[in-house]
Amino acid sequence: MYELYAKIINIIGIPEIFAQMTWPVFPFGCVAALLVLVVIFLVLMERKVLAWLTVRKGPNRVGPNGFLQTFADAIKLLFKEDIMSRDTNKVLFTIAPIIVFAPIMVIYGLMPFTEHFVAINLAVGLFLVFALSSITTVGIVIAGWASNNKYSLLGGMRSAAQAISYEIPLVIAVLAVAVLAGSLNLVEIVENQAGGILSWNMWPAFIGFIVLFICSIAEVNRIPFDLPEAESELVSGYNTEYSGMKFALFFLAEYSALFIISVLIATLFLGGYLSPFNDYLSVILFTNLITNPEIMDLFIHIEQGFWLVAKTYALIFAIIWIRGTLPRLRADQLMGFSWKFLLPLSLFNLILVATYKLMI
DSSP, X not given: OHHHHHHHXXXXXXXXXXHHHHTTTHHHHHHHXXXXXXXXXXXXXHXXXXXXXXXXXXXXXXXXXXXXXXXXXXXXXXXXXXXXXXXXXXXXXXXXXXXXXXXXXXXXXXXXXXXXXXXXXXXXXXXXXHHHHTHHHHHHHHHHHHTTOHHHHHHHHHHHHHHHHHXXXXXXXXXXXXXXXXXXXXXXXXXXXXXXXGGSTTTTTHHHHHHHHHHHHHHTTOTXXXXXXXXXXXXXXXXXXXXXXXXXXXXXXXXXXXXXXXXXXXXXXXXXXXXXXXXXXXXXXXXXXXXXXXXHHHHHHHHHHHHHHHHHHHHHHHHHXXXXXXXXXXXXXXXXXXXXXXXXXXXXXXXXXXXXXXXX
């Protein structure tokens, strides 16, 4: 990613020493800006899609067609009073939202959005993604315990039980992708799917794709798996005692996780930033028109970002559709579904993929 950044700085006409000095800040700034924009758009998208699915109007007052409603909600939360009860463990109560939110920001830096636009490209990037995602559950449990509220504690414990139950089949489903690619590097996993839609990992590991999709919904506490914050049973669960920006951080983390888990599914199973065709449309359409290789590379990078975003939002739309369609599961149904159904399926998928890899 540094080479891309230095090239942009060079095109602008700024000395390369500036790129070297500002490089440590640049990836963090990109991740922070992307995260905020993603959450603002996702909240509006979910409200609009749910309104369309349930034949309601949705946001339509603040700004043109309700477009500024999310900004209004963010401003409202910024100015809300931060309330803590007398018996709350104030230190843990304060750091819990940060523990939930911070790992997700790091995971954004691990995702390959294009061939070169990846802030942290590690050989064990896939392993680090799941190591970091597990930390958020600790933050939720701490939030429930520090609130000194029995309902909040129940919500935190439900979240821990749910995360453990669904993370096991999820990791086994992802392990099948690592077997196919022979690597834990996310860029190499994407490049292993080059060759068009028929080369995607979704086909030899289709069962794993379905298992990962279901487990991902459970991991980000979305309906029908949102028992840690089931309003009808727990008065909003682990975040009941939170207000203002601390309350907002939990939802910022939830929507950020929704986006990044969709990016991860697209990266592992749907070719990531690669085109579903044998070659990029930029190459097919503009080879004879654009002779400058640097400009052609820029077009390819833009197209890579487009394909990843298109696949990601198709998955997000499906997740929102599920929210507007299915009822919430009972706690025993939720746990049994993972241990009795998804875990055997993920193991069966791993055996199939290993056999397939051995045969080819």
